[in-house]
Amino acid sequence: MQRNFKKEALTAYILILPFVAIYVLIFVYPTLDMLRMSFTDSPLIAMPNGQPIENVGVDNYTRLLRDRRFDTSLWNTTYFVALTVIPGTFVAMAIAMSISRLSGRLQALVLALFFMPYILPVSVVYRIWDWTMNFQFGIAMYFFDFIGMERVPVFKITKWFMPAVAFVTIWWTAGFSVLLFLAGLRAIPAEIYEAASLDNAGRWTTFRRLTWPLLWPVTALVLTIQLILQLKIFDQVYLFSQGGRVNENLVMVYYIFQRAFTNDHGGRAAAIAVVLFIIVITVSVLNFQLMRLAGGRNS
């Protein structure tokens, strides 16, 4: 039968049109508008009877160079990524490898226990840890007292804040990575391990020579997901900062929120958002290339 390419193309266009239309409406257009807004002194929401909006050129961007809060937020975001992405991935890998040694119902039970925190909404995660670490009444403080340690208000001291939030984040999100790693581990054929044990390979060698390289695609995936997720960190930092040392705990998305919603500086917030957008894209591309190179070496 003669295929009608023209007609097929038309059908294809019609079929993807709804998606493209929605994509343009809720992603492309707002992104372009954000870019435009970042060159103005627009408030968050322009009112017909509010102040007139002026073009300020690149002022919103040059301002960032001498903005203390921007420095803080950039540094904290980097710090948070360093504290969560690689440690979180390895914790999940370790948990997955331990779980894979179990079998049957016990395995299902332990997996469920590790996965449980992941299904909690962030507000609940915040409540649990805020109460646990409450300086006056938190259960952890009684534990500190018991082992003779001095009580530490972890979420109120700058030095402790990021590590504590990073810990909570890993506790909260590791479950999902564990699932991915388990799937990856199950995909490795048992015969390979049998062959290795016939060759008298030790545990470490088996891990280094077999598990690690065969698991690499999953590891790369988990790292990438974590990296993008943690660069956009907001919820936990916002919640744990309430009433505390907000401006010392700022991360980039929080700073965007603060500029836009608290200070009503839509234009300046848009400029920070554009910078974050560029950072996320650059880091993702770099990360992808790096993973590809590392993967190439292993395969």
Next chain:
Amino acid sequence: MNITWKNITASAVLVLGLPSTIMAQETVVWWDFLSGGDGVRMKQLISEFNEANSGDVTIDATTLEWGVPFYTKVQTSVAVGLAPDIMTYHASRIPLALKQGVLDEITPADWEAMGLGEDDFAAQIWDGVTGSNGKIYGVPLDTHPIVLYYNKDLLGAAGQLNANGTPKGMGSRSEFTEMLQAIADSGDAKFPLGSVTADGNFMFRTIYSLMGQQNGELLTDGEFLAGDNADKLINALAVLQEWTNAGLQSTYTDYPATVALFTSGEAAMMINGVWEVPTMADMHAKGKLFEWGAVELPVIFDKPATYSDSHVFAIPAGSSQDPDKRAAVLKVMSEILNGSLFWATAGHIPAYNAVTNSAEYKIMEPNATYSSLTANMIYDPKTPLAGVAGPMFDVMSTYFVPTLNGEMDPAEAVEKIAYELNDM
């Protein structure tokens, strides 16, 4: 539940059976952020209003999340023309609201229609709803200052009560510190003073009061902490830090923990908003609380001064100009104001003079004891940067917390606060 079902049934009856009544009925869409003990009381006021005016005006009320979420939603709804007909607002947020253009003026004609005016409110309260252009943007419902709560049993045991049951050392910094020390020495309380030291936003109220006691101002001629105002803020922080260093107040304590320390008898006194009065009153009524009282803040510096803010009713910009609707909105405001004696059971001091001058109010405790402070109230500086959950809050909070807990020197904190405030 009962009331809800009744309302649903009532509206169903209206919709199905009595279309003619609907024609004459005005529905006033109402938004508030009152979700605590005061929220319960407001809901009662609203349902009483609805019952009294059934078939005429109905309030359709929604309670939203306090703070930034509420005010952002207001701004968005005004921008797209879906704002409520009436909403609660904080007087301290009015300067920011005017910059954003979200409020409608309450015109002299409106005031006349309500039968209310400048003379019906205390001067500071009226000033709080007056915009920089001299127009009025809110109908004040109350003023809600902070007060000193105290545990009569613990203070009595430490010999710190006057004959009339009020705390002794309220006249000066040294007197108050001595009282705290005496309570500490008595050994009955873990902390003489429960302080919200983990929440800088909250402590702004106390610290700003202490600045006011020295005639200090945050904002003068568009500059923050100019001249000796910085020193006055240092003094205010220093006295609080001194109590921390001497072990006289709780450290790193958040808001709920502070209330818990006080109600469990671990803290003998607490500086907190009047909105906690219902908590104490309800617990006491159930026999779960010691004898307690609430008084105006102690005079730590030169003169009495207490930070306060007002809940006001405001009309969003671009509201319906339909005279019937406007009349209904004004009716809601004036009737709730007339019934605000009940609102006082939420601890707030009603703004309407006719209520506070009434005989019933004068015997209402503990409100009557601390009502004297209305003469010494100070409000937020009038700038779009001030106000509940406003931009100033984050800056203050960041440096208040370490200072109050003895981590940072007050002078260093004030230097950083001044830099950041002027850099916003």
